[in-house]
Amino acid sequence: MTESVRAPLGRGEHARRRVLRAALDVLADDGMPGFTVESVARRAGASKATVYRHWPTASALLVDAMDAEFRPVPEVDTGDLRADLVALLTAFAASFTDSPFPKLMAAFTDAAERDPALGEMHAELTRRRREPLLRVLDAARARGELVDDLDAELVVDLLAAPFFYRRLVAHRPMPPELPGAVVDHVLAGVRTQG
């Protein structure tokens, strides 16, 4: 991304949003090695003083920027367990291919290893992203479609983890049929018979 000439930033919400957007751009392009208040201010066309007016540290800015980016995936509830899970995982897979999300995830994962406050934030962001999957599983269990002793948290791990792993660790492709294949494999072990 190239820097553009921008109007000077004021004190308000508009300035805050521009800095948050610049923070994500810097993080996606340069990772944590390049993530400083100075580099974010430069990208936003703001002074360091403007950034410090809103955030005391680069870590605090990073947490707010990631909170704005890591929106939970949309709710689905068609009542069809397989279709709902495939829809959620398809949105999940898209976030790994269409957006700066994977680069942000990688940078944040690394930073969280060295900063306990970021680690807690990372855990909380992940928890929010897991909720729609948990709700779909709970609804299916209430309908009697899943075994009574279902370990829903483990099932969510099995459903969600392959997308992180493929993109960030194995560097393997994520074909469009992957969400369906993951759902079918995972459901095979936890559906009630009949």
Added chain:
Amino acid sequence: MTESVRAPLGRGEHARRRVLRAALDVLADDGMPGFTVESVARRAGASKATVYRHWPTASALLVDAMDAEFRPVPEVDTGDLRADLVALLTAFAASFTDSPFPKLMAAFTDAAERDPALGEMHAELTRRRREPLLRVLDAARARGELVDDLDAELVVDLLAAPFFYRRLVAHRPMPPELPGAVVDHVLAGVRTQG
């Protein structure tokens, strides 16, 4: 880790190993933001010239250091599919709890997003770590214990991914029974009946 007084480094294999060890220490403690030839040389008690004699860039040094660390998990082949997979995943889980491995993984994952050479190296290291799981699955398929149309690569994703995800993304605990639970869930969908 504190720096200790060390004998001056020579040119040979001993010096090379000490620098590789120092590179992993720096990476685990400081992540990519602190990973420079200078910081590794300082940690190893070596001159920058000594490091540059073996590696042209910090990236080249990082690749060699990670190659030394990411040893494939041990081979197992008892002929019992569940026991073999649980043994492999237990070793895998241990590498996420006992060693600097998760911090190194996080730093390397971030760096690989910005450096294609590191990305290829990361993919290759991951491929090596997957091989023992693939061999155990192939052997079980040859014994007729798994469905004929098994997608072994996907099954390896489902088996391996939850450990990365729990430790590095969800920041959730990995209890000793996790490998067995993951194996049981994944095998439920791919075992032949009877």
